[in-house]
Amino acid sequence: xxxxxxxxxxxxxxxxxxxxxxxxxxxxxxxxxxxxxxxxxxxxxxxxxxxxxxxxxxxxxxxxxxxxxxxxxxxxxxxxxxxxxxxxxxxxxxxxxxxxxxxxxxxxxxxxxxxxxxxxxxxxxxxxxxxxxxxxxxxxxxxxxxxxxxxxxxxxxxxxxxxxxxxxxxxxxxxxxxxxxxxxxxxxxxxxxxxxxxxxxxxxxxxxxxxxxxxxxxxxxxxxxxxxxxxxxxxxxxxxxxxxxxxxxxxxxxxxxxxxxxxxxxxxxxxxxxxxxxxxxxxxxxxxxxxxxxxxxxxxxxxxxxxxxxxxxxxxxxxxxxxxxxxxxxxxxxxxxxxxxxxxxxxxxxxxxxxxxxxxxxxxxxx
Amino acid sequence: xxxxxxxxxxxxxxxxxxxxxxxxxxxxxxxxxxxxxxxxxxxxxxxxxxxxxxxxxxxxxxxxxxxxxxxxxxxxxxxxxxxxxxxxxxxxxxxxxxxxxxxxxxxxxxxxxxxxxxxxxxxxxxxxxxxxxxxxxxxxxxxxxxxxxxxxxxxxxxxxxxxxxxxxxxxxxxxxxxxxxxxxxxxxxxxxxxxxxxxxxxxxxxxxxxxxxxxxxxxxxxxxxxxxxxxxxxxxxxxxxxxxxxxxxxxxxxxxxxxxxxxxxxxxxxxxxxxxxxxxxxxxxxxxxxxxxxxxxxxxxxxxxxxxxxxxxxxxxxxxxxxxxxxxxxxxxxxxxxxxxxxxxxxxxxxxxxxxxxxxxxxxxxxxxxxxxxxxxxxxxxxxxxxxxxxxxxxxxxxxxxxxxxxxxxxxxxxxxxxxxxxxxxxxxxxxxxxxxxxxxxxxxxxxxxxxxxxxxxxxxxxxxxxxxxxxxxxxxxxxxxxxxxxxxxxxxxxxxxxxxxxxxxxxxxxxxxxxxxxxxxxxxx
Numbered sequence: 001x002x003x004x005x006x007x008x009x010x011x012x013x014x015x016x017x018x019x020x021x022x023x024x025x026x027x028x029x030x031x032x033x034x035x036x037x038x039x040x041x042x043x044x045x046x047x048x049x050x051x052x053x054x055x056x057x058x059x060x061x062x063x064x065x066x067x068x069x070x071x072x073x074x075x076x077x078x079x080x081x082x083x084x085x086x087x088x089x090x091x092x093x094x095x096x097x098x099x100x101x102x103x104x105x106x107x108x109x110x111x112x113x114x115x116x117x118x119x120x121x122x123x124x125x126x127x128x129x130x131x132x133x134x135x136x137x138x139x140x141x142x143x144x145x146x147x148x149x150x151x152x153x154x155x156x157x158x159x160x161x162x163x164x165x166x167x168x169x170x171x172x173x174x175x176x177x178x179x180x181x182x183x184x185x186x187x188x189x190x191x192x193x194x195x196x197x198x199x200x201x202x203x204x205x206x207x208x209x210x211x212x213x214x215x216x217x218x219x220x221x222x223x224x225x226x227x228x229x230x231x232x233x234x235x236x237x238x239x240x241x242x243x244x245x246x247x248x249x250x251x252x253x254x255x256x257x258x259x260x261x262x263x264x265x266x267x268x269x270x271x272x273x274x275x276x277x278x279x280x281x282x283x284x285x286x287x288x289x290x291x292x293x294x295x296x297x298x299x300x301x302x303x304x305x306x307x308x309x310x311x312x313x314x315x316x317x318x319x320x321x322x323x324x325x326x327x328x329x330x331x332x333x334x335x336x337x338x339x340x341x342x343x344x345x346x347x348x349x350x351x352x353x354x355x356x357x358x359x360x361x362x363x364x365x366x367x
Numbered sequence: 368x369x370x371x372x373x374x375x376x377x378x379x380x381x382x383x384x385x386x387x388x389x390x391x392x393x394x395x396x397x398x399x400x401x402x403x404x405x406x407x408x409x410x411x412x413x414x415x416x417x418x419x420x421x422x423x424x425x426x427x428x429x430x431x432x433x434x435x436x437x438x439x440x441x442x443x444x445x446x447x448x449x450x451x452x453x454x455x456x457x458x459x460x461x462x463x464x465x466x467x468x469x470x471x472x473x474x475x476x477x478x479x480x481x482x483x484x485x486x487x488x489x490x491x492x493x494x495x496x497x498x499x500x501x502x503x504x505x506x507x508x509x510x511x512x513x514x515x516x517x518x519x520x521x522x523x524x525x526x527x528x529x530x531x532x533x534x535x536x537x538x539x540x541x542x543x544x545x546x547x548x549x550x551x552x553x554x555x556x557x558x559x560x561x562x563x564x565x566x567x568x569x570x571x572x573x574x575x576x577x578x579x580x581x582x583x584x585x586x587x588x589x590x591x592x593x594x595x596x597x598x599x600x601x602x603x604x605x606x607x608x609x610x611x612x613x614x615x616x617x618x619x620x621x622x623x624x625x626x627x628x629x630x631x632x633x634x635x636x637x638x639x640x641x642x643x644x645x646x647x648x649x650x651x652x653x654x655x656x657x658x659x660x661x662x663x664x665x666x667x668x669x670x671x672x673x674x675x676x677x678x679x680x681x682x683x684x685x686x687x688x689x690x691x692x693x694x695x696x697x698x699x700x701x702x703x704x705x706x707x708x709x710x711x712x713x714x715x716x717x718x719x720x721x722x723x724x725x726x727x728x729x730x731x732x733x734x735x736x737x738x739x740x741x742x743x744x745x746x747x748x749x750x751x752x753x754x755x756x757x758x759x760x761x762x763x764x765x766x767x768x769x770x771x772x773x774x775x776x777x778x779x780x781x782x783x784x785x786x787x788x789x790x791x792x793x794x795x796x797x798x799x800x801x802x803x804x805x806x807x808x809x810x811x812x813x814x815x816x817x818x819x820x821x822x823x824x825x826x827x828x829x830x831x832x833x834x835x836x837x838x839x840x841x842x843x844x845x846x847x848x849x850x851x852x853x854x855x856x857x858x859x860x861x862x863x864x865x866x867x868x869x870x871x872x873x874x875x876x877x878x879x880x881x882x883x884x885x886x887x888x889x890x891x892x893x
Binding site for chain 1: 418421422423424518519521522587588590591597598599663664665666667668669670671672673741742744745747748749752758769770771772773774793794795796824825826827828831832840869871872874877882883885886887888
């Protein structure tokens with residue numbers, strides 16, 4: 001008698017330790033092999049896009065903090081850039097540099113979280129996670145020093161940043177940047193040569209460049225597939241055209257490449273911060289912009305290279321104090337659309353790792 | 368003659384013979400199980416504290432001095448928790464599973480010698496008994512997976528069976544080398560036959576046994592059946608209360624037993640200079656256990672197919688080769704002189720290096736240099752962290768100073784300066800500032816001011832909006848209440864509250880404030 005197996009549907013989430021929030025996957029698998037998968041999201045939907053339509057342009061800045069709450073500074077930046085495009089506001093030089101420093105620190109912090117959580121998904125018992133948190137903590141300390149908050153910064157303002165950095169900020173930042181490179185090397189020791197990590201991630205969940213482009217995937221995930229596309233270079237915003245940095249790209253587009261690209265990007269970010277610190281000019285940090293702004297009729301789109309990918313804000317103004325339309329192009333959501341293609345045919349444990357390597361933030365996926 | 372037999376012989380002079388033979392084992396069992404539980408508690412404590420230090424945390428340190436009572440507190444919690452049986456689960460199977468999982472782990476100790484003659488029963492088939500008994504616990508795990516009627520549990524049960532069957536074989540085969548040398552299955556003779564610790568004489572056998580044993584007791588990197596990040600908790604996902612406690616206890620008892628077996632088979636059991644035998648034995652057991660959780664805190668988990676491949680392609684053939692080599696050595700040098708250890712270590716190293724070359728990971732040939740060094744570097748890194756200062760703090764006693772610009776709760780309101788313009792209320796993105804004004808002698812006077820701190824998100828926009836510098840963020844970061852209404856601050860409370868304004872939006876206030884506690888303060892002081 002031939003043995004027959006029957007596919008089983010398992011529901012992962014919305015409450016599951018490895019779904020990085022309230023995400024749900026309905027996985028059908030045969031033995032341990034995934035034959036079908038249906039991602040379901042919307043459990044964290046707060047209607048931020050609609051809420052924003054009844055708030056003024058300045059009042060919306062704290063709301064953008066709550067999109068990708070692991071990269072609030074980047075969200076702030078993309079949003080205020082959109083409003084500045086809409087209203088045609090020039091930003092003081094010093095503010096631009098501060099924005100770049102904050103955005104790059106935020107990238108390091110977000111990548112630290114991504115890599116630490118990925119290792120946790122692979123089954124490391126919180127140790128890499130804790131080391132990552134320790135480093136991230138130092139960045140949060142810096143942010144707290146500047147804007148008084150550790151998670152929801154609300155630091156960028158339309159036409160600049162809310163306040164100048166305190167005098168102890170630059171020495172502390174310098175120490176952090178100096179130590180960060182050493183930490184990344186040390187961390188590489190723990191993991192990058194570890195056979196178990198390689199076995200779990202090499203060749204797992206390959207995202208071909210073609211599929212990545214067709215699915216409009218962006219950020220480290222796209223670069224891991226070998227596409228050299230970074231908005232900081234492709235469409236330079238703020239003062240990014242003044243810095244010298246490389247865009248690391250992967251070869252295969254597998255989980256290991258996605259991990260590796262993030263590690264390399266942290267190194268590049270420290271380079272950018274270093275250069276920005278050296279070039280930081282004196283002067284005003286905030287243009288004279290009223291707190292209640294009424295941009296002229298029209299529409300504007302601004303996009304930045306957020307830690308997770310291309311983050312864009314599309315705003316339509318109808319000449320009132322509130323945006324008529326507020327649309328977020330959230331990288332997490334769009335990167336997540338390839339999840340099913342990546343996971344099919346892999347094992348249950350791989351699905352978790354592939355999902356972790358996409359690095360999403362549910363606050364941004366569901367909005 | 369063992370202590371137990373001596374006790375029996377002595378007792379038979381005074382008591383009827385049936386009582387003299389029945390009572391001593393019961394007494395011994397009571398003592399032994401108490402001792403095991405105490406050691407298991409020590410294990411749990413050491414592991415939690417140890418992993419804490421590997422992860423630059425403090426670890427549990429609240430219950431009792433240095434947190435030593437933490438396992439006791441956990442036990443009390445587990446005992447008083449509600450016991451839940453899944454509605455559609457198999458009641459009896461669910462109920463029996465934790466017992467079946469726990470008892471065999473306890474039964475292993477019947478043949479574990481703690482010192483000269485300090486053994487419950489010196490069976491002449493001691494090691495065979497251990498192998499037979501320790502596989503029984505798997506049935507309990509499988510029953511738990513089946514009886515819970517939960518798919519995660521079922522996946523876990525499936526993995527358990529596959530993993531245990533695979534790892535049982537190299538586990539048993541790796542012992543045979545030891546048995547060839549000693550020529551006995553009895554645990555006592557194995558200890559007494561170790562003129563050199565067999566770790567040195569049987570390095571390959573030791574490695575295989577250690578890895579297979581780690582898989583047997585589900586320690587990382589082989590903890591697939593619990594796999595927190597995949598199947599949440601696996602087989603015990605539907606268990607609560609003391610039934611979960613039994614699984615937990617069983618796991619650690621099993622870990623104790625396996626560490627003890629490693630200590631007996633490969634580290635020379637109780638033998639050692641100067642210290643009393645039982646102490647030597649415990650030192651060895653704890654060292655083995657510490658290595659186990661050191662691995663746990665460093666390595667990620669294998670995937671199920673890699674796990675099986677490791678057992679069948681790597682451990683199993685190497686164990687066979689080990690038996691073969693030991694057999695040849697037994698013919699040539701029947702006494703196994705200690706000089707043989709040099710040869711054996713060389714053979715083991717050569718075999719591991721050669722064998723690893725057979726494997727491919729993602730199309731690349733595995734090289735021992737890379738993976739051996741990679742794992743060793745990782746272990747060295749976590750080890751170094753043991754001696755670093757933990758980054759977590761004892762919260763209520765030890766407080767960090769927040770940033771000078773901290774946006775804390777409880778806005779500081781300067782009633783003198785406020786002219787009731789309501790700019791703050793208009794600016795608030797979530798409209799929680801309720802302010803009513805009346806016309807007074809010198810312009811507007813605030814009659815009512817209410818701010819709901821249960822909803823406030825501390826964005827600081829109200830402070831920035833205030834045109835007369837009457838509103839400040841505060842540097843307090845603690846606020847808690849059991850009732851939402853109490854979080855609504857009223858005008859009188861604002862006036863009466865202690866004023867600790869923060870420099871948010873008012874950088875000129877920064878000068879007299881204490882500096883922020885930083886994890887990495889800038890070099891050379893502030």
